[in-house]
Amino acid sequence: MTMGDGDAGGRLFPEDLDGVDPVAAVRLADACRALSAYPELVAVGTLFTAAEHVPGGWQVVCPCDPLPQGVRELLAGRLEDLAALAGGAREDELLAAARAVQGEAADEVAAAGRRFRIVRIEQLVRTGPDGPEPPRPTDPDPRPAAGRAASVRPYELLPEDDPVSEPAAELLCRLLDAAAAAGHEPSGAFLTPVALAPAFTVAERSERRWRPVGRLHGAPQQARDALITYFRHVVPAVESPADADVTRFAEAAELLEAESRRNGIAVAGRRFRIVRIERITLMGPDGPEPPRPTDFDAR
Incomplete structure (x- = not known):
């Protein structure tokens, strides 16, 4: 893809506009201009959040935190809230999951027919x-x-089967280069x-x-x-x-x-x-990437 403004516009808007999402096309053109004006990507640290497996992907369920344990505490609180609403055997399962997340530093738990995972997010500027x-x-x-x-932005859905966008692919290439240079490459599964x-x-x-x-x-x-x-x-x-x-x-x-x-x-x-x-997260066949062993944590 050519990164110049004029040529990029021509490539992004084909002669046949049937089926073209004009909003997505404008955003992609904006991303192409950013690639030209700000060509370097700098990794500025990781964040972590928690997500629940739902139809179509993984639904983020809590705010981000700089440490995996910080998110585990948030997820434990959410599991306790869900337990209070569930009652019976489901309540016991959810409370046990909360204890596993909080006390045993578990990065994934399943309880009451639901599945939760701590998710790693990379930040780049x-x-x-x-x-x-x-x-x-x-x-x-x-x-x-x-x-x-100001309104609060809703939590996001991390889709499982969506095609990879060009900006996301470019982010991945830069991210892998930086990770290789630092010796912290992700697992090939993600x-x-x-x-x-x-x-x-x-x-x-x-x-x-x-x-x-x-x-x-x-x-x-x-x-x-x-x-x-x-x-x-x-x-x-x-x-x-x-x-x-x-x-x-x-x-x-x-x-x-x-x-x-x-x-x-x-x-x-x-x-x-x-x-x-x-911000970018890496997905694998089984879902989003959890914390890496090399990530700093406080337990």
Whole structure:
């Protein structure tokens, strides 16, 4: 595939448009532009979640955590909640599964006719001459109505039999290269990539590199809101800058609030950017990849 904008557009929109999903085509064109503008992929660490096997794939059932044990604790709590609703023998099975996950560090359990697994997710950031990739125009970026909290993104389904998309295949190639260089290659049983929805965070430019300075968010606007809060409340209360800089940070917060979809800002000699984080999990014939023996864990 040619990565230039014009040629990519021509390849993506064939003469016969019957059966073409226009939304998917626009997103693919956006991904091709990202490949050109931000050609390098940098692995930025792993996350873990828990999923339940359901018809069609594996349904994510809890938030992500940097450690497998953190997710085991979350899954144990969910199993206990399910047990309280089940009653009888099913309750006993689900409580036993919760104990196995929490106390025995089990990465997979089956109980009451249901099957759960701890799932490994790799995070990657695209970079280019200007730094890390910001949100794309096609990334969902809702702005909550005044007085209303931002909506929570629903948990995802990891499909078992969907064809591999070109962006996911490209992510897998880069991921395998990085893993081979680090000596942490995945098992050959897990080589089918499934791309999850991207996450977003705030990064600040230091002397030599960009570094994340906040938690992950489900939408770019949530990351902007976090940066606005940092400018308005954290900087003056915690960092105690000069009065003139406090004013500059307050003005920067106003600018971020007023300009929809603004992804970068410089204030008081510092540079900040909303950064897009791609996420991928690897599937095998029996489901998604669990934690690897080389992954750091706290038990």
